[in-house]
Amino acid sequence: MQLINQTWDLLKKEIVLEWRSKYAFNGVLLYVVSTVFICYISFNLNPGFAGSKSYPIVWNVLFWIIILFAAVNAIAKSFMQEGKGRLLYYYSIASPQAIILSKTIYNIMLMSLLSVLALLVYAVFFVNTVADSWYYFLTVLLGSISFSTVFTMISAIASKAGNNGTLMAILSFPVIIPVILLLIRLSKNAMDGIQRSLSYGNIGVLLAINVIVIATALLLFPFLWRD
Numbered sequence: 001m002q003l004i005n006q007t008w009d010l011l012k013k014e015i016v017l018e019w020r021s022k023y024a025f026n027g028v029l030l031y032v033v034s035t036v037f038i039c040y041i042s043f044n045l046n047p048g049f050a051g052s053k054s055y056p057i058v059w060n061v062l063f064w065i066i067i068l069f070a071a072v073n074a075i076a077k078s079f080m081q082e083g084k085g086r087l088l089y090y091y092s093i094a095s096p097q098a099i100i101l102s103k104t105i106y107n108i109m110l111m112s113l114l115s116v117l118a119l120l121v122y123a124v125f126f127v128n129t130v131a132d133s134w135y136y137f138l139t140v141l142l143g144s145i146s147f148s149t150v151f152t153m154i155s156a157i158a159s160k161a162g163n164n165g166t167l168m169a170i171l172s173f174p175v176i177i178p179v180i181l182l183l184i185r186l187s188k189n190a191m192d193g194i195q196r197s198l199s200y201g202n203i204g205v206l207l208a209i210n211v212i213v214i215a216t217a218l219l220l221f222p223f224l225w226r227d
Contacts, residue, residue, distance in 0.1 A: 003101075006094040010102035018110070025110065028074045032118045035066050040125040059129055060187050063122055064143070064180060067115055071147035074114065075107045076168060078152055079159035096225035100156060100217050107148040115144040131193030139186045142206055146179045149210050153217040156224060175213065182206045 018025060039062060090099055119140055130136045150172055158168035182202050189199045 003095060003098050006098035007101045007105070010090075010094060010098055011105055014102060014106040015109075018106075025074075025114070028070050028114055029117060031073060032066060032070050032114065033121055035069075036118070036121050036125055039066075043126070057188070059126060060191055061184060063119075064184055064187070066122075067118060067140075067143060068147065068176070068180065070114055070118065071111055071144075071151055072169075074110055075148060075151035076155055076158075078103050078107060078155040091225065096222040097218050099225070100152070100221040103156075104149055104152045104214065104217070107152050108145050111144040111148045112141055115140050130191050132190045132196070135196055135199075136187055136190035139183060139190055142186070142203070143179075143183045146183070146206060146210055147176070149213045149217070150175050150179065153213055153221075156217070156221055175209075179206065179209060182209075 116137075119137070151168075154168050154172040154175075157171060182205060186199050186202050186206070
């Protein structure tokens with residue numbers, strides 16, 4: 001019960017701080033909109049491309065590339081922006097499990113909102129080729145959760161190594177590549193309108209990766225926190 005209360009209080013703190021500054025949200029939203037607009041202009045330079053068979057594949061892959069880099073920009077600062085004084089204060093009032101959980105939940109909420117907005121902006125600029133929109137929307141939410149859990153844990157590790165952004169990219173690479181491959185496969189099935197039951201196995205693997213990452217973060221973060 002104490003863990004839940006501490007997590008809830010820290011989560012409210014994260015939301016209040018973001019609501020006051022809106023630094024992460026506005027910055028990443030600007031990145032998403034500008035990137036989509038640039039891609040839209042690039043596609044318009046070749047009007048015949050929208051009618052080609054490769055358009056749905058590029059449409060899908062390009063969307064996940066945008067979301068991936070948006071997640072890196074939004075979540076990389078989870079621990080890197082925290083000063084030593086604030087971290088010491090957290091150490092005295094809350095457990096390390098509550099801190100990592102609150103960061104993870106907040107990042108999931110932030111990335112889910114940004115991903116939905118990005119999908120809406122994407123649908124405005126590009127021709128929608130998705131056959132099963134609800135299933136694609138579910139895949140986007142699963143992707144937001146997966147990116148949030150992975151990058152939050154990696155951000156916590158990198159913050160203890162001198163806030164090294166390069167280290168975060170290197171550590172996240174082996175975990176994020178299987179996640180991206182699963183997400184592209186799931187979203188491609190949604191675009192083609194393939195029967196949903198054929199994708200349940202991939203969804204199960206994706207959820208298993210999230211559970212493993214969260215469990216690993218809960219086990220390892222207390223040791224990082226003591227350093």
